[in-house]
Amino acid sequence: MENKLLKEYLGEFNEDSDVSIIIANPKDRKMYKSEIMFMIAPEDEEEKEGPVICIEFGQPRDMDKEEPEMAMDVEREAQPELPRLKNNNQRKEFLKTYRDWLVWFEVPQAEEIYYRYILPDESAIVICEYKQYVAWKERYTDENPESTYTKSYLLEPGYYHLHDCETNETALVKKLMEVQKK
Numbered sequence: 552m553e554n555k556l557l558k559e560y561l562g563e564f565n566e567d568s569d570v571s572i573i574i575a576n577p578k579d580r581k582m583y584k585s586e587i588m589f590m591i592a593p594e595d596e597e598e599k600e601g602p603v604i605c606i607e608f609g610q611p612r613d614m615d616k617e618e619p620e621m622a623m624d625v626e627r628e629a630q631p632e633l634p635r636l637k638n639n640n641q642r643k644e645f646l647k648t649y650r651d652w653l654v655w656f657e658v659p660q661a662e663e664i665y666y667r668y669i670l671p672d673e674s675a676i677v678i679c680e681y682k683q684y685v686a687w688k689e690r691y692t693d694e695n696p697e698s699t700y701t702k703s704y705l706l707e708p709g710y711y712h713l714h715d716c717e718t719n720e721t722a723l724v725k726k727l728m729e730v731q732k733k
Contacts, residue, residue, distance in 0.1 A: 554601060554602055557602075570588075572585040572588060572606055574606065574608050575614065575618065575622055581611040581612065581613065581614065582611065582612050582613075582614050582618065583608040583609060583610075583611050583612075584608060584609045584610070584612070585606050585607070585608050585609075586607045586608060586609045587606070587607040588604065588605070588606045588607075589604075589605055590602065590603065590604055590605070591603040591604075591605055623669065626653060626667075626669060627669050629653055630652055630653050630668060630669065631648075631651055631652070633645075633668075633670070633671065633730075633731075635731065636727055636728075636731060639724050639728075642723075642724040642727045642728065643720065643724060645727065646676070646678070646703075646720060646723055646724070646727075649666045649668070649676075649678040649680075649701070650666065650680075652666040652667060652668045652678075653666065653667060653668075654666055655667035655677060661681065662681060662682045663679055663680070663681045664679070664680045664681075665677055665678070665679050665680075666678045666679075666680070667706075670726070670727075670730045671730050672729075672730050673708045674705060674706060674707050674708060674726065674730075675705075675706040676703070676704070676705060676706075676723055676726070677703070677704040677705075677706060677713070677716075678701050678702070678703055678704075679701060679702040679703075679704070680699060680700075680701050681699070681700055681701070681702070682697055682698070682699055682700075683697075683698055683699075683700055684696055684697055684698075685697075685698050702717060703717070703718050703719060703720065703722075703723055704716040704717055704718060705718045705722060705723060705726055
């Protein structure tokens with residue numbers, strides 16, 4: 552988040568208003584109470600890159616029924632608008648813009664980034680971007696042997712495990728066509 556956006560948002564409230572911080576993991580339906588919040592400012596002017604807010608949080612609690620939906624609403628509002636896609640080529644092009652979608656979560660140890668786009672029917676498209684070392688490239692080409700690949704998932708409401716939802720581009724194109732017919 553840019554400092555400018557935060558200032559704009561905070562400018563909408565009275566200066567004496569308390570600031571509320573919500574720390575949540577909607578997928579696991581957990582909320583975390585913020586215990587202590589403080590700002591960190593390096594003493595050396597050259598080290599200042601931007602504002603840093605540190606939040607100590609306590610034990611998780613289960614979300615009530617409305618809170619996961621509220622978190623999804625916030626995510627829906629933050630994602631780019633689903634354009635009117637008139638043919639399969641446009642749908643495929645939309646899928647290639649996954650880096651413009653919100654990052655759902657990251658697995659730094661595996662160098663994986665999961666991007667999610669929530670569709671109007673409450674299903675979601677997830678694209679996982681991951682790295683893979685391709686030994687033959689090092690041996691037979693001048694290309695970088697570390698390549699980037701993607702896996703696609705279609706999460707229907709009520710799914711249990713992400714890897715049960717793995718799919719392909721054809722199925723995602725069909726789903727995009729279905730949600731825009733309605």
